[in-house]
Amino acid sequence: MYVERLSLTDFRSYAQLDLELSPGATVLVGQNGVGKTNLVEALGMLSTLSSHRVSSDVPLVRFGAERALVRAGFVRGSQRSTLELEINPGRSNRGRVNRGGTVRARDLLGIARTVLFAPEDLSLVKGDPSARRRFLDELLTVLLPHLAGTRADYDRVLKQRNALLKSARAARFSRRAPVADRDSPGGATVESTLDVWDTHLARAGARLLAARLKLVDRLGPHLDAAYAQLTDGSKVAHAVYRSSVDGAVADTEEDAHDAGHAPSSASEPAAGPAAGIGGSLAGLGVDEIAERFLAALAAARRRELERGLTLVGPHRDDLELLLGEAPAKGFASHGETWSFALALRLASYYVMLDDSAVAGDEPILILDDVFAELDAERRARLAAIVVKAEQVLVTAAVDADIPPELGGRRIRVVPGAIAPDTAPAEQGDA
Template sequence: MYLEKLSLTDFRSYAQVDLTLAPGVTVLVGSNGIGKTNLMEAIGYLATLSSHRVSSDAPLLRFGTDRALIRAKLVRGEQSTVLELEINGSRANRGRINRSNPVRARDILGICQTVLFAPEDLALVKGDPSNRRRFLDELLVSLVPRHAATRSDYDRVLKQRNALLKSARAGKFTSGHEATLDVWDHHMARAGAELLHARLELVERLRPHLKNAYAQLTDGSKEADAIYRSTIQDLLDDDGAAAPAGFGDEAGVVQSEDLDRLSVDELTARYIQAFALARRRELERGISLVGPHRDELELVLGEAPAKGYASHGETWSMCLSLRLASYYVMLDDARTGGSAPILILDDVFAELDIQRRRKLAAIVSGAEQVLVTAAVEADIPEELDGRRVTVVPGGIDEPESR
């Protein structure tokens, strides 16, 4: 798959911009702050319905406007698809596929697939667990769009259950609320089990690719790995003793080696057990302490966690390896009927040393479409020689042939 045309209206700094692209490598060159990343952000948003830079949609709207529009023409083999996404400030976002009637924004998920590398990726290693959970969930939705509903259902139930727990902490919890909490426990157990099961399957697909990608980018002296740590653990020992006192704390999650062998129904039952054990502490604190929203994807380098132990160069290599692993997983799907993703490298090379630049460039250069941004051409390795587009204030110059 490749992106042939991109058009933005009132998106970020652009009142209107049109960009024509082609397969292979395209490098967008322009001064910092001129709008290169805005173009890449729009493509990434079309694929995931989220920005890699901000957590809400409001900053995506050009200042003083109440909506933005992303239009894209995607080509896969002999077929082309036109996508339109309307980002609204005061109502739900809407999409269109091939100029049909408007649909929910999430109905366009899975049509445009991207893997986006950006300086913000350092948070995948250095940041809190929410960054790694978001990484997993965005990849999950890209591969299986129906899991957008899985994640949405879980978030909705979590919000309702937390509201009930907060009312208990405020002294408004009665015996009648106990039965209501039981109902929400079952809803959350099922929704959480669906999400956890999908994440566990995805991590098992990612792990071999992560190891391979890290070896490609480095001298291979250390092995990279990822371990999913769930707030579900062995709640009862053989004697029926309760879980340890640290149960449910995000910093104290414990790996359950057999979780990936459990069905959704079995995970649901495990969650119901966990909620029963954690109820007293949840009522005291007024929040849900167990569930996928508190799980961790621990990144390991050699024998130590990457967070806190990896050097700056190793941290960058781990971040790049996670994105490359995503790319390889998508390629696996492409071989069975899916689409190869568009690779986007947004101002990444300026952050890397020469060795890592060249290794990364050599790995990605064979992708169907690679979009790169850079402030100066000198940052681009010769392995990514290709079409150049100059970005200027408010728009672009016509590309030069190379």
């Protein structure tokens, strides 16, 4: 797959931009702050419906404009398609496929496949579990678009359940009766209402959790292979899914922040029988996971009522990254951290390749200001890997950051536009 044209209207720094692209390597070169990353960010939006830089849609719309439009034409084998995303801060984003009628934004998922590397990916290794959960879920919704609905269902139920727990906690501390009097005729209690929400949460959560476990299983061999490609291969990289449903995740600083109080002293994943991919959940079906989920919610209910927060579920899980036997977080060097983050993205690229159903379906590779952060050896190794892709888009501040192994076309980016002196570069010109 490759993108042949990209059009932006009021997206970030661009009032209007039309850019023609071609297969192979293309390098977007320009000083920092001119808008190179905005271009690749727009393409990533069409693939995952989210930005790799910000969590809100507001910064994506040019200041003073009401909405932004991202439109791109893709070639997938012998087929061509046009996708359009309308970004409406404060309202639902909308999409169009092949200039048809307006559809939900999530109906675009799965059509355009991109894998984007960026400096922000260091948070996959060094950051909170939320970054790693997002990595898994974004990849899942590209591979299995219907899971976007499952994620939305889970988030909706979780929000409602947390609101109930929070109100019950507030009532307890204010010495007021919760929700309704337990002894009143027909009165619904907090406990009985929680039972209903537990069932809904377990159903949606089990579907999401089962999909994550399968994905981690698929990523494993590719992660180790990609890390070896980027390094001397002296260390083995692997990932272990830690689930709060089987007790493999204790309270963390991230969760305590959500709850609004100090964290527990136990901040590392629990050891013991939960070790391995998914621990005791490995190999279970969705219904069996839902049963385990309900049992875990029941066991945690008293603590949840005390804290006013849902303490069990995929929203609290983690993907633990290991180099050899040691956690990458805190033990990996700066170079190893970069290599691990790149290996995760390469592993997702290889999983997408495995998932390709038709010729020409391989994803587009995007490297946003990555080469500047790598030493010469890692630059050469990465370039040798990505140059094999049908299309690879790279951003760089200067030509010297691009290894000669990459070659390809150079596009000069200036503030809000493409420079007129844009020209192809021969292999090795960088």
